[in-house]
Amino acid sequence: MPDCSLSKLSASVVLLAWALLLSACSDFPKDPAKTLKKVENGTLVVGYSENPPWVVQGSPEPTGIEPALVKAFAQTLHARVQWRKGTEQTLFEDLEKRKIDLLIAGLTDESPWKNEKAGFTRPFVEHRKKKHVMATIQGENAFVVRLEEFLYQREAAIAQRTQP
């Protein structure tokens, strides 16, 4: 059997190197459903469910730690926020159907919805041993990365605000 694996190997390495080079472009990772592009200079649709002090019912908009963060995040994207109130159940369904872009409800990384069709951000604050997260559309990685970058920058400020 001729040993052709070496030439196949080098061909694959070239392919991989090319792919990695491509990945070095600025917009990486990308969204399969272009959520970030749609939101930028557009509308960020946010589903919320009351869970004080993280999300507090207000009029006409919700207030609390998470709505404040979302508003600041939307500003960085030059986006207008459109709020939708619901229960966790209906909001996760909306997220799966992509009717909302982002879900806030004082969720933690122990959320029973973790295995549903949704993406979770990395924890942005730890409060009473619970790691708090937000939920996004599953697999919209450019959007998730942008949101996580924003949350990471605010980490110190959020920690201060949630201190008892």
Add this chain to the structure above:
Amino acid sequence: MKKLAQFEFPPELVPDFEKAKRLEWITIAYFISSALVIFLAMGNSQTMKTAWYDDVLSLTPPIAFQVASRVFMKAPNKQFPYGYHRVANIAYLCSAVALFALGAFLVIDSTLSLVKTEHPTIGTVIVGGHQIWLGYLMIAALLWSTIPSVILGRKKLPLAKHLHEKNLYTDADMNKADWMSGIAAMLGIVGIGLGWWWADSAAALLISVDIVHDGFTSLKQAVFDLMDQIPKTVATEQPDPLLEQVRETLAGQSWVKDFSFRMRECGHIYLGEGFVVPAQEENLIQHIANTAQTIEQLNWRIQEFVITPVPELPDDESA
């Protein structure tokens, strides 16, 4: 009755055996580290999950080898008159079953995540104060699970051939082929980055189909060996040329009128029986002893060849 030899390998192969044992210890340590690294960078990527199983699974052949090599050196005794050689076949069977079963599981798992159109969500991690995309970390982890494996595989292949060690050969062959699944996995991760949600599961599926193929081939051969199929070569699974040498040796004896023989694999060694219709009965015992010795000296692998004189051969068995 001659006692089956106590040693497994002839003196000239002992250094190879020691080297193989050392390499298999390194393999065990390496795959534990690789499984750990992959686990830490796993996130919720299907490919990474598959690569993790692949690493954990790759531990089976070297562990089976280490366990078996403690047993097959034992001398035959009253309870085990044929010695402990067959433990090598059992080790081979264990590796093959593990390989095949996990491959099948992974094919189903990856197919399901494709069908359910699960989009892998890969966010960021903080490494040393820098926020980076987890996908890059996954690619680094995959590099660690690929390159050393290929080197180990290439080193083990020739040893496996010398030692007639099928378990080691399968292990080495799998390790050597790891670059394919490694690159498939890395392309899967890059694919996610390019916004192709299916790339991840597709790469995982590709890797698992490869595992199933390896597993099935090994499983078949391991079962055949335990069913006393004729001896086959380690690398190509062709009838061993030694069989032809045994035939020529028997045919070349002047005291032999007609003969038939059969041989089987018992771990690394071969056992066989020859049925001979003698041309004359003078010095029959001496002839039998001499011929058996000649055959046993053809190669270290033929450890016992029993010659039985018979009045005639069954019709379909004459050689």
